[in-house]
Amino acid sequence: MRVVFLTHNYPRWPGDLSGSFLATLATALVARGLEVRVVAPSDAGQGGEEEVDGVRVRRVRYASARGESLAYRGTMASALRAPGGWRALASLWRALRRAAREEVAAGADLVHAHWWVPAGLAAPAEVPLVVTIHGTDAALLRRSRLARRLARPVLHRARVVTAVSRELAGWVQTSTGRPITADHVHPMPVDTRAWPWTTGGGGAIVVARLTRQKRISLALETTAFLASCGHGLPLTVLGDGPERAALEHQTARLGIESFVRFAGAVPPGQVISHLATADVMFFPAQGEGFGLAAAEALMAGVPVVACWDGGGLLDVVPESGAGRLTLPSPEALSDATLDLLQDPDRLAAARLVGESWRARLSPAHVAELCEGWYREALGA
Numbered sequence: 001m002r003v004v005f006l007t008h009n010y011p012r013w014p015g016d017l018s019g020s021f022l023a024t025l026a027t028a029l030v031a032r033g034l035e036v037r038v039v040a041p042s043d044a045g046q047g048g049e050e051e052v053d054g055v056r057v058r059r060v061r062y063a064s065a066r067g068e069s070l071a072y073r074g075t076m077a078s079a080l081r082a083p084g085g086w087r088a089l090a091s092l093w094r095a096l097r098r099a100a101r102e103e104v105a106a107g108a109d110l111v112h113a114h115w116w117v118p119a120g121l122a123a124p125a126e127v128p129l130v131v132t133i134h135g136t137d138a139a140l141l142r143r144s145r146l147a148r149r150l151a152r153p154v155l156h157r158a159r160v161v162t163a164v165s166r167e168l169a170g171w172v173q174t175s176t177g178r179p180i181t182a183d184h185v186h187p188m189p190v191d192t193r194a195w196p197w198t199t200g201g202g203g204a205i206v207v208a209r210l211t212r213q214k215r216i217s218l219a220l221e222t223t224a225f226l227a228s229c230g231h232g233l234p235l236t237v238l239g240d241g242p243e244r245a246a247l248e249h250q251t252a253r254l255g256i257e258s259f260v261r262f263a264g265a266v267p268p269g270q271v272i273s274h275l276a277t278a279d280v281m282f283f284p285a286q287g288e289g290f291g292l293a294a295a296e297a298l299m300a301g302v303p304v305v306a307c308w309d310g311g312g313l314l315d316v317v318p319e320s321g322a323g324r325l326t327l328p329s330p331e332a333l334s335d336a337t338l339d340l341l342q343d344p345d346r347l348a349a350a351r352l353v354g355e356s357w358r359a360r361l362s363p364a365h366v367a368e369l370c371e372g373w374y375r376e377a378l379g380a
Contacts, residue, residue: 003037003374004038005026009115012059025367025370031367038055039060041070045065062092063091104124110129110374113132115133116155117140130158130374133163135168166315189365203233204235205235205280206237206239209241210240210243215286218284219284223235223256226337247262275302278302281293281297281304284328285311290312291311294316299354301354303346305323306325
């Protein structure tokens, strides 16, 4: 079986975070005997073809080197709100569609489009289509009438539509009328074979892009509230983003500079190193599509405190044992954190939950599920 991954986000070099889970999945599919070819955009003029771990990756040009800035940077949604954003997307769409049609003509059996926009839009009509909704594309459906209008024919034409969480599946059905059944809901893979289990002792951790939706300010307020009650819990913030300056200013205003460290965006290996000593993860985000960082914390044996309005986080974080779910206030988060840290069995419970997630998200298991979706799409 020959499968074309059509996407705007695929690793550009070893260790690149952009779409790294897709490379993990593609490699696992190759290990099952499938042939996988990737069609993705060029980045700043860096096009061409290469083979990585048995996967042929083709990067297509869609603008001048300076103009190729729509993919890989996590800025596509904001670009579509700017003048000319949809024109740039149309150029990317044409380039992806041309390349996808060439792959189909060369003998591809089906296209697996990751994100309905732009990949789903660019998928040729003459080949069976599988579309996976990853999060940002579902959020776009919720706020844009134009996006809903564009997505409906794509998602209704696709033979199989999958989503990485129940929350996202609900967003898609509400926005487009295309149902996504429970057997088509599953997160993307994570290779945890070299991950250690936490030993604790490092305090609290946040792993997130620093945006308002992630509500890192609430984690800072929680740290300040705990300190005011005599519980000095160090907090390490991993990640960067547009809210960083405001969050650093808030840290100074709250007088908790001695407790909080902003480490910025770090490579995946360093994230794992931080998780290996963490006592608890704060994940106060609102309306998450899935919450992969929370699952990664549990897969390192780190308990997680999250909020009831966390959306897809409710699929990940348990109410007791390995985690706590609470109201989005510093007082409630503090109470939940102290309750969790006072539980002598918390790390053992988190490890049990983490072992389950490790098995569920193993590349081999997710690849097996995907092959089943492909056979369904082909009517096999």
